[in-house]
Amino acid sequence: MIYLIRHGEAAASWGSHPDPxxxxxxRAQAETVAKALASETITNAITSPMARCQETGSFFANASGLxxxxxxxxxxxxxxxxxxxxxxxxxxxxxxxxxxxxxxxRDWRQGLLDTLSALPDETVVFSHFVAIxxxxxxxxxxxxxxxxxxxPSLEEATQ
Numbered sequence: 001m002i003y004l005i006r007h008g009e010a011a012a013s014w015g016s017h018p019d020p021x022x023x024x025x026x027r028a029q030a031e032t033v034a035k036a037l038a039s040e041t042i043t044n045a046i047t048s049p050m051a052r053c054q055e056t057g058s059f060f061a062n063a064s065g066l067x068x069x070x071x072x073x074x075x076x077x078x079x080x081x082x083x084x085x086x087x088x089x090x091x092x093x094x095x096x097x098x099x100x101x102x103x104x105x106r107d108w109r110q111g112l113l114d115t116l117s118a119l120p121d122e123t124v125v126f127s128h129f130v131a132i133x134x135x136x137x138x139x140x141x142x143x144x145x146x147x148x149x150x151x152p153s154l155e156e157a158t159q
Contacts, residue, residue, distance in 0.1 A: 002116060003042065003124040004132045005033055007052040021051045027059075034059035037124060044123040046071040048131070057126035068126075073115035077130040078108050094130065094146045098137075101145065109134045 008026030011017075022030060037060055045066045047057040053075075054068070061068040080102045083089045093101060098109060112131055119125070130145075137147035 001121055002119055003037065003040065004135060005037075005056065005124060005126050006129055006132055007048075007050070007056040007126060008033070010052045019051050022055045026052065027055070030056040030059040034063045038063060040122075040124075042066065042122050042124050044120055045069065045126075046074060046119070046123065047126040048072075048075040048128060050076055050128070053126040053128065057124075060124060060126075071115060071125075073111045074125055074127045074131055076128045077134075078104055080104055090130075094133075096145055097143050098145055099143065109138075113138055 007022070008029035009023045010020040010026060011023040012020035033056065042060075042064065043066070045057060045061055045064070046069045047053045049070045049072055054070070057068045060066070077090070077093075079086050079089065093105070098106060101109075112134055116125065116135060133145065133147050137144055140147055
């Protein structure tokens with residue numbers, strides 16, 4: 001089993017800061033996730049290089065004693081160089097289909113899927129909303145970018 005964990009609440013919105021850490025609430029969420037994962041048999045932990053994912057994962061790493069490995073392939077979706085305002089671009093992308101996404105984004109998605117499919121069982125991955133949507137969408141409806149709008153709880157996700 002691969003556990004996909006979205007980072008805790010960021011200290012800044014995704015349109016206002018390129019790499020925010022966690023808010024106070026986000027740190028509490030990360031601690032809650034670390035406690036929930038403690039009962040699982042996890043042997044490998046990887047994280048996006050983004051600060052909010054590393055901070056979320058650090059709570060689990062500290063509790064479990066596992067080393068947290070940074071994996072660039074599970075990072076946030078890249079923004080094409082010609083995009084001046086990420087917020088409306090991302091909203092438009094998320095309401096569309098992967099076939100209509102820029103090549104850079106389709107390549108990111110394929111790299112994400114390839115990386116995750118090569119991971120050993122019992123790996124936890126601290127990543128991002130769109131990345132997790134890319135995986136769920138690939139498994140359930142490969143055409144759409146957004147497969148779900150809310151993040152299921154650990155209990156819901158493992159049922």
